[in-house]
Amino acid sequence: MAVNDLIANIHSGHKRLLSLVDGADLAQPSVLPSWSRLHVLVHIANLAAAFTRQAEYALAGRSIEVYDGGAPGRAAAIEAGAARPAGEVVRGLAGATRELERVWSTVGSADWRRPVRYRDGDLAGTVLAYWRELEIHTSDLDLGYRPRDWPQELCAHLLEFLAGRLPEGAVLSGSPRERAVWLAGRAPCPVELAPWP
Known part of the structure; x- marks a missing residue:
């Protein structure tokens, strides 16, 4: 943007x-x-x-x-x-x-x-x-x-910015918004995440 x-x-x-x-x-x-x-x-x-x-x-x-x-x-x-x-x-x-x-x-x-x-x-x-x-x-x-109100552009940015929090080989399934919320630590994530970059 x-x-x-x-x-x-x-x-x-x-x-x-x-x-x-x-x-x-x-x-x-x-x-x-x-x-x-x-x-x-x-x-x-x-x-x-x-x-x-x-x-x-x-x-x-x-x-x-x-x-x-x-x-x-x-x-x-x-x-x-x-x-x-x-x-x-x-x-x-x-x-x-x-x-x-x-x-x-x-x-x-x-x-x-x-x-x-x-x-x-x-x-x-x-x-x-x-x-x-x-x-x-x-x-x-x-x-x-709430996170459900985050703009789509923010969710796309978070998916890229926070991708390094995922363990190697881990894949999150869900909508872009759900995955962005998980990676941002604003809802319990299905996998254990690394610290915020």
């Missing part, structure tokens, strides 16, 4: 996400073990901020780690953020997503190939990754948007 199409989908996804959380009890558990809905929202907000920073540095011809402190810093920031009041978390989410959209709107067509530290890829790759995270984690909130 072209970058501009992904960004259009992300804009729509942001609107859907903010609508779903409006008035919801965000202290309730998400579908992810040990994570409340607040944890999920903080993670999305922090990822938006991280990819904003990746874009800003890439456009300046520089690179920077995705998260300060690496994986431990990422985990600590999510836990700290999830302890904040729900209204504060939602305002932070709205601000982070707006800023990500603003920065991406300044990227020229040739600049999407600029290198970033995220997976040692390019700026376009962060858009694809953020779309994937936004769609999956919105369904993790258990607020009415």
Whole structure:
């Protein structure tokens, strides 16, 4: 999918996400073990901020780690953020997503190939990754948007991106959506999967 199409989908996804959380009890558990809905929202907000920073540095011809402190810093920031009041978390989410959209709107067509530290890829790759995270984690909130609502394009992407989770020689039977949900770990899989790539 072209970058501009992904960004259009992300804009729509942001609107859907903010609508779903409006008035919801965000202290309730998400579908992810040990994570409340607040944890999920903080993670999305922090990822938006991280990819904003990746874009800003890439456009300046520089690179920077995705998260300060690496994986431990990422985990600590999510836990700290999830302890904040729900209204504060939602305002932070709205601000982070707006800023990500603003920065991406300044990227020229040739600049999407600029290198970033995220997976040692390019700026376009962060858009694809953020779309994937936004769609999956919105369904993790258990607020009415579910894996059955994932777009077909996302399911096709997940089948390719997560293919390495399957043991060698293993084959999953089922619809593309069913297989994508299994590989994403959002339903019990008939085979034991390797870690997320």
